[in-house]
Amino acid sequence: MSILFLKLLLAHFIGDFVLQPKSWVQKRREHIGYLLIHVATHTMLLVLLFIPELPDQWQVILFISCAHLLIDSGKIYFEKRFPKRAFLLFIADQTLHILSLVAVILYQYGLSIDWGTLFSPKNLLYVLAFVLTAFVSPIMLRVFFSKWTSEVDVASKPTKSLVDAGMLIGIMERLLIVFFIQVGFLSGIGFLLGAKSIFRFGDLTNAKDTKFTEYILVGTLASFVAGIAIGYGLRIGLQYLV
Template sequence: MIIFCLKLLLAHILGDFVFQSKALVRERKENIAYLFLHVGIHALLLVLCFLSDLYDNWPVILFVSCSHLLIDSLKIWWERKFPYKPFHIFVVDQVLHLATIAAVAIHQYGLSVEWLDGLLSEKNLLYLLTLLLTVCVSPILLRVFFSRWKQENELEGKPASSLTDAGLLIGIMERLLIVLFIQLGFLSGIGFLLAAKSIFRFGDLTNARDTKFTEYILLGTLASFVIGVAIGFGLKLALRYTT
């Protein structure tokens, strides 16, 4: 099953990222022939990947190719309808492709109870819980924590000079890195991360000449790091007591 999935993934990555030029991406939105060319490349790659057992896997190649055509057609429609959300469309597109591969693999080999037990093991559930705490819960916790000062409302009147939701994404990524560093035992990496962020923020704090804004930035940074460290060591402690 693993080899089967790897072949499907290899064909997908080669077709969607290696052998798909920017010109092809651009032209297939306007000319359906380029879309069929793209799907044809995928089909050819699948044939090459399953060349040794092509007779047994031709239905898989046909199904995956047709699914790819359908998903990419939907993607083109979404891009026309929501041109301002390219990242979201890209993620949905790739999730659908990967879901197709997973569905084909499950259809071919079935879904054993042992595999499900392994997927829902204590360690995997802890990793999932950690991910949710870091990505979903901690931003809400920080927003509630800072609501007492309403500093965000005070800053709304100032000219927008930052990317939309950039601070949110930076905070999530830094907490993910902190959790990763703790699991690897690379605690000095946390200090490096804090130093790097301080250096990049130094210009903002110097130019701001605003005590409240400076305190807001410092509190946000320290609170984010405290949450990341707490989640990281919490995961490490929990993993120690799992069977």
């Protein structure tokens, strides 16, 4: 089962990212021929990888090729309708491709799930830590800073920042902090704080606003405190509850 899935993944990633020039991606929106060439490339990769088992796996190759054509056609359609949702469509496209490969595995080998292992205390703790880090902490921090938002008037600051970039940076830094704590790389937290301080130095210097500077510093420290609390909470939970 694992060899089959690895072959399918290898063919998918080579076909989608190695053997698909950027020009094909752009031109296939207007000319279906480029899409057909792309799908044919995937088919040939699958044939090459499954040469020894070709008589037994030709149905798999046919199914994946047709599924790939259908999924990519849908992506092209939605790209034209929602040109500003490129990243979301990319994630949806890749997810559907992977699910089509998983469907092949499930069809050939069936579905066998050890629910006890899946919902073990260890796994539940990891999921809980991720939810707290990625979803709960941003809301808590936003509520925490709501009393200063009008006073600092962040919205009026002349910035050219990306949409939701600050929130994503905060989530990623907290995820890194939690990870560093789990692997015992505590110096990484200091490095992360130092790196963020260096990148923020220019913004704080140009702002020339004491309140805004304090707002940024408190926000950074609060984010780190949240990440450290979640990280050590997870570590203690794994030690004493599992």
